[in-house]
Amino acid sequence: MALLKISNLHAEIDGKPILKGLDLMINKGEVHAIMGPNGSGKSTLAAVLTGREGYTVTDGSVEFNDSDLLALSADERAKAGIFLAFQYPVEVPGVSNANFMKAAVNEARKYRGQETLDAFDFIQLMKEKAALVEMDSSFLSRSVNEGFSGGEKKKNEIFQMAMLEPSLAILDETDSGLDIDALRIVSNGVNKLRASDRAIVVITHYQRLLDYIVPDFVHVLYKGKIVLSGTKELALILEEKGYEWLEGEQS
Amino acid sequence: MAKDNELLEQLSQSDYKYGFVSNIEQEFAPIGLNEDIIKLISSKKNEPDFMLQWRLKAFKHWKTLKEPEWAKVNYPPIDYQAIYYYASPKAKPKKSLDEIDPEMLATFEKLGIPLNERKILSGVAVDAVFDSVSVATTFKEKLAEKGVIFCPISDALVEHPELVRKYIGSVVPYTDNYFAALNSAVFTDGSFCYIPKGVRCPMELSTYFRINAASTGQFERTLIVADEGSYVSYLEGCTAPMRDENQLHAAVVELVAHKDAQIKYSTVQNWYPGDKEGRGGIYNFVTKRGICLDSNAKISWTQVETGSAITWKYPSCILKGDNSVGEFYSVAMTNHHQQADTGTKMIHIGKNTKSRIVSKGISAGLSHNSYRGLVRVSKKAEGARNFSQCDSLLLGDKCGAHTFPYIEVSNKTSTVEHEATTSKISDDILFYFNQRGIGREEAVAMIVNGYAKEVLSQLPMEFAVEAQKLLAVSLEGSVG
Amino acid sequence: MNFAQKIEKEFNLIIGSSGDPEARSVAMSIFKKIGLPGKKIEEWKYTNINFLNDFEFDDNEKINKVLFSEIEHLIISKDFYRMVFVNGQFDKSLSFLDNMDEHIKLYQASQRTFHNYNHYPNGFIALNESLFSEGSFIDIPDNTILDKPLQILYIIKNSENSVFTNYKNQVSIGKHSKIDVIETVRTIGNGSTFTTIASNFKLGESSTLNYYNFQSDSSKANYYGYRSIDQSAKSNFNDFTISIASNFIRNDVFVNLLGEHCETSLSGFYYTLNDEFFDNHSLIKHAKPICTSNETYHGILDGASTAVFNGKIIVEPDAQKTQAYQSNRNILLSDTANIFTKPQLEIYADDVKCSHGATMGSLEKEHLFYLCSRGITEKMAKSMLLMAFANRITDKINIEPLRSNIEKWLSEKLEIE
């Protein structure tokens, strides 16, 4: 059963069309990689799927678990199981990581009709998930992303993903800003989160990441559309040839 | 937007939870202000003559003054003759806590301030002031063992007249300003603390102010003296019933820190702010000032201001002793029609004096929130340092946030740095919360608390929790 | 003759002889009502205008002829357009306006009638309006770019006598047009001077005004400058106020952002010495959305001098998406210098990014040490650091000869003993 079905999606920002008829289908358990040149619309796709303000969908549809995703507000989509690891995570002064996650986890639990976690269980859970990305537990009491290095911010995103156990996780350039060790650690973390009831979308520019997180499918997003889809070998071709050859292919 | 409006509607119904009126039989002095009223107040309290003379001088001076107009606040003229300057519960209070009018005990219980010592777990000594008089002071005996004097200032005037005489008006003279002069003439009660040399006060001292009677002003006076090498942490809380009229609260607080002494003064100000249409609420016109008399003294003000229709308040430090330190941590939250003009003055006189100012203003609704501060480094204040950070957060497009810092530096070896920012909550941060499943309202509350954290973390634990809740309550109806 | 008598006399001389007598009379009656600004007024709290009390005016002062050779060194570039005023009058022979775009209309203010004030922010402006003897009235049509900067020189020549002069200017800049203006007041002689200059600038849509005020005058010179700038949409205003020497300088700059997408930058540098008093006041009013303003003033204070910085930014309820930044940094070099700073924000819109910062202190010891550790003498290191501090402002000056001129002045002044 398709977890996410994007059909003919058109979206614009400030009247400027960015997504121009995008189709994509994702099933549970799959890992999809989306590649494409700078400015092609990858982050825009992530923003439209997660319900960020300022983006207008002008045509097309998105179904998530067979219901209209675009009708939900941003926080409802999150609670319904969509998670975005941000390309540029923001800093939130004064709000501790722990408090932030507690609010988020409990919102999600309430949404699913589960009991909220008590403080003890919650701390246990956090420590367990932090270990997944080898994040020191001292980060939990620090303000969200404040003063974190680029790599630490990205680890924190994956830690949050582990906490929230989404059914669809979109990782927007989670590999950028990571050193070699961190890349391995984060990728391992993501791999541990691969599950039969969860799909993962990895947005990246580099084959390197896909050596660690091996995708089932690779798509090329070019000028607002998926112009090419294939298996993991496609990434190798892209690495070698770049994107320019697509110009000819496309027309 | 429509959704936000609904939310606003719904939330602004949530009432000021301390807005009830207690049914306690009270006696009043005749309405209005003249020398006879002052004499009456003084005699009711069996004050020594010097106090009466001082009051009369203050009154005479007050009559020559004009109400200040420089603050960024607006209110109709106050009729000083339409105020009761003295209201006291009829049943003669005190002596023993057991003799207090049960209705009174119930009132404070309802406010979360149990006056029954057995019930107090937190180990905070409380002086409870109800309209014009102190009704109870807890843990007096326990404090006395250490030599700490903590009592209503009216008792102190009878029991320790020399101490009071030495310090009262020494930091805030009655000539200081209009409201200080008025207070000096008519103050009715308040707390007096004296911490002897080398004593670390064994518990938090606290005064809880309650305005109950209608058409009464509250003019309390607090005097805290920390002798050499002593330490005290003092907390102040306040509430008032919901009334359609505005009520005047013009207090004076004086702090004196001797050599090596430390005073930490925390306020959670939650006077009735008026309703959402701007009717009623307290005019909170307060003069608070401390002096670091001698070397290495430290005075630290922390305030969380959520209440009052109008706040006019600048807790200040005169850093006279060398190496003395002044701090000011403030969160001021205004909503609906509230107006706050608050800040501090740091007057550097001694060498190597240090001051730090952290002010966080939050404006919502139709309110106006101003930071007004002065940092003055005088010629002799070699090596003085100040750092000020004044941030304003705007939660709506109909409110205002203003910053008026004055910086006057006359010493080249000093360093003064001031920074200020004004902005709304960024869309990026809000979206980050939303993306983690946290809705707008909760997100705003968390972000605001985070924003205020540097200040809240200065408060003693129980107060910090209370203050966080208060901020959340004051925020209600502002998310939009 | 004292200052009050002097005002009386000037007024009787000028009324009816030039300009609009009614406007002059109204302004004078307002001046008589409000008087000179005193310390009770918030905006004048730190400003001491007592120097006016000591003024003794010689009734027989005569206008001295100024020779080109006397002003030659004040000319930034002979190539630039130039208007020269001497003791209150326009001096055509010293001016240079050849080959200027004929569409640009230049008039002497005394020959035009124009009113700029609905109300007078202070007594000096009322005084200026009632007494101004001359000034420039410049009208730049749409789509016109002045090919070279215009330097306006106000020369006061006196021997020992005190001179009081008032100028009023108006500059209207059409859509998509651009002009660079350099203003300098200079005294030649030993007497005291007091000069007021009130200028009103109107910037059309997408126009640009680069304005430079460079004051390096005698120790008996006193100056009051008022500039009001009304900006239409997408216009660009860059103001430089460089004050290096004078007895008294007070600048009032009022910017009104009346259209969307305006950009404003106010840059200032002041160096005060002895008992000089320099005061920079500014008010930037964001009345419309999506405008940006940026204000940076650096000051160095020495001797028993005093500097005042007072910058106010008002963001009106309409002005969403405003960005406003303000910064004032000061270095104190002496134990007797005073700095009074008041950066203010008044904000009535919510979607804004505003900030201000102010610092006061001495030169960073670490920086000094670093330079000295590289073998540079302390004296040298100090002047290098001070120069670097000044250059943060002067680097932004786009007119090369002006920048090098100012930097030359500065490097001479900043030779620290």
Ligand SMILES: Nc1ncnc2c1ncn2[C@@H]1O[C@H](COP(=O)(O)OP(=O)(O)OP(=O)(O)O)[C@@H](O)[C@H]1O
């Ligand atoms: N707020 C905005 N206003 C106008 N244009 C925008 C805005 N945000 C994004 N764009 C434009 O939309 C296009 C797609 O941007 P997007 O961030 O989705 O690209 P991307 O594929 O994620 O690129 P990268 O690989 O560099 O992250 C770009 O041309 C970008 O400039």
Ligand SMILES: [Mg+2]
């Ligand atoms: Mg991107």
